Amino acid sequence: MRVIAWLVEGTWPACVDAVRAHAPEDAEVTLLHVTGEDAPALAQGALAGLLGRAARPVRDPGERVAELSGASARELLDAAAARLGRACVRQERTGRAEREVVTAAEGAGLLVLARDGERRRLGPHSLGPAARFVVDHAPCPVLLVWPEEAPGLGTLPPSPPPPPHRR
Amino acid sequence: MPVVPPAPPRSPVGFHVGHHRSRPIDPVDPVAEDRALNTPLAEALSVVLLVAVLAGAVVRPFGLPEAVTAVPAAGIAVATGAISLDHARAEAERLGPVVGFLAAVLVMAHFCDVEGLFRACGAWMARWAAGRPRRLLTAVFALASVITAVLSLDATVVLLTPVVFATAARMGARPKPHVYACTHLSNTASLLLPVSNLTNLLAFAASGLSFTRFVALMALPWLAAIGVEYVVLRRFFARDLAAAAPPPNPAEAPRLPLFALVTVVCTLAGFVVASALGVEPAWAALAGALTLAGRALICRRATVRTVVKAAAPAFLAFVLSLGVVVRAVVDNGLGSALRHVLPDGTGLPALLALAALAAVLANLINNLPAVLVLLPPAASSGVGAVLAVLLGVNIGPNLTYAGSLATLLWRRILHRHGHGVDLREFTALGLLVVPGALAAAVVALWGALRVL
Known part of the structure; x- marks a missing residue:
């Protein structure tokens, strides 16, 4: 059986702990992280919006951010x-997180992920x-854990x- | 066909319409004589040249710098008489100090980076945040606002954004809210000083304000716009900011880039002193730039070539050429047409309408051409109108990704970055922030104009 854990900044320790607690001994564990493309694209777009700067000898902040995201x-x-x-x-993937995770989970026996929403108001x-x-x-099957x-x-x-009619 | 005399050259401090009444119009005015084209034809040619300059800047065929299309376009405008030699010279004289000022600020930002100022910013943000994403956002807001105001929006976009990303990533925080904060603040927080944005330098030159008065009038709008950004971003990204980051690695204390800090503070003081003495504040910027560059040269961290490159001569040539081409478009009819369309007066509704119009135009044709087009008619309605236009062109670009000229640019960026940014999210955030920030800033400006 293959167990795959989707790790996200801030909440990943809970997923790792859940794998330790619930994955069978003989399971093959995959740790998956998806790097979004939005941060490099945002930085790139901000520079592109400044007209006339292409001739400036600066490094494209988008490229720098993309490198940094790979490293992190x-x-x-x-x-x-x-x-x-x-x-x-x-496993490192790049793209839209939700789609990459679903694709990566194909054929797995269990997918572990953490809640990523507003947890001060449950619901x-x-x-x-x-x-x-x-x-x-x-x-x-999905195992959804609290961070x-x-x-x-x-x-x-x-x-x-x-x-009203039952009162 | 009636012979329309050309408008007189502008005075260096502003565009004063009506000034020509004091000068009798001579039928053999040498300025009128060298105008080879009649006005509609000249206007059509100028518009074509402007479109060519913008297209060249956006598409950049063969990756050529923007100046490669802009400089010849300005040359054609002068050669064909679409703009008279005198007007072109007046425009160059007006833009010259602006461009020099800009070059000095670019050099300062570059060498602040060499001195390690931005690395230190990363360490300060990480320490202040102490592993908590909401605190990190506050730190990013504080530093990005100050850096944008003092070292210009280019510094925030090019130098601070990667540092912010790296800080968030190292902390284990989700980077998106913080990167959004940087890109938004590079526009919104560029209201405060004339040096914060090229658009400000242009408006500053057109308004005839002193440096200190410009800052005094723009301080409240600056704070108001940043405040709205902060509230909206905190709520918009509440989910990403709620994700607690694991306890951070104990950050090493950053080396304080004392030389860079002292130079920047002295330069700021120099702006105030120069303005009080009636000296061009650009000289203070030049002094700051030379100090930082000089130290880098002495320490062999730079060569004369890197200093010149940091000043981005091709960019400066682009700005000058764009100014000349836009002046041709304005002179040949757009200026008087806009004067009829633009809301007049200095009341709150007029300022709001002007700012909104400027924001829309900035999203259609990018904010640099937008401000060049709108400044001459706005300057004739007074300082309030000029600053309202400035609020519009500075805050407006947060509405659309890459500040628009949309389709062309979008295509070009697609080549570089697969699918990249979520356009729906970007625009939704822009729609939440921009109207609120713009309205708050205009009200603050209106208040400042009445009080100060």
Whole structure:
């Protein structure tokens, strides 16, 4: 069985811990990180918007950001592998995170991901658009973990009043 | 056909319409005589030249610098008489100090980077943030606003953005909100000083304001616009900012780039002193640039060639040529047409309308040509109108990716970066920020104009 963990900045330690706790001993573990293309493109666009600067002997900030993102992805995967403490495959992808994750999860036995939404107000928004997309389209079972300790039952909202005709 | 006499050359401090009344119009005026083309034809030719300059700057055939199309275009405008030699010279004389000022600021920013100022900025942001993404955003706002204001928006785009990205990544924070903050602030926070943006230098030259008065009038709009940006970005990226980053690696204390800091502070003080003494503040910028470049030369961290390259002569030639071509377009009819269209007066509604119009135009034809086109008619309505136009052309570009000239540019960028940025997200954020920031800044400007 192949277990794949989607690691995102800020929430990845919870995913690694979940793999340690729930992946079978003999499972092949893949740690996946997806680098977005938006940061380099944003930097590039900001320079492109400044008319007349192409002749300036400056390095394109988009290229610098792209290089830096590659390096930081490798650092994140190294830290995650160290935290996991067992054999694993590291996978770096570039593109739209949600689509890359679904593609990478093809044929896997389990996909582990962390909530990426607003977690101060529990409810639908605790899943951001990317995680929502992955949960909806995952081609395998999904293990969805809290980035921090799971909330207690006390956080449940009060039950709604019964509909008028049942009063 | 009636012979329309050309407008007189502008005075170096502003565009004063009505000035020509004091000068009798001589039927054999040498200026009128060298005008080989009649006005509609000249206007058509000027517009074609302007389109060629903009297309050349956007498409850059064979990767040639923008000046390669712009300089010949300006030459054609002068040779065909679309703009008289006198007017071209007046425009060059007006833009000369602006371009020199710009060159000095570019050199200063370059050598501040060589001195390690931007690396130190990264370390300061990381320390202040202490692993918390929301605090990092606050730090990015503070530093990007100051760097943009003092060392110009080019410095924020080219030098600070990669540093901010690296800081966020090293901290384990999601970089997108912080990179967005940099790119947005490079526009929004470029309101404060005449040196913050090339558009400001142009408006500064046209307005006839002193350096200190310009800053005094723009301080409130600057703060208001940044405040709106901060509130909107915090909410828009709440999800990304909520993701707690793992405890950061203990950051090594950065080496303080004392020389660069002292030089920059002295240059700022020099601006104020020069302005009080009635000296061109560009001289203070030149002194700052020479100090930083001189030190780099002595320490053998630079050669004369790198200093000249840092001043970007081809960019300066582009700005001058663009100015001449736009002047031809304005002189041959656009100026008087715009004077009828532009809202007149200095009331709040007029300022709001002007700023909105400038923002829209900046998104259609990019803010540099937009400000060149709008300044002459705005200058005749007074300082308030000039600064309102400036708010529009500086804040407006956050609305569309790459500040628009949309399709051409988009195509060119696509070649470089696959699919890149999420245009829907970019535009949604722009629609949330720009109207609010623009309105707040214009109201602040209106208030400042009444009080100061």
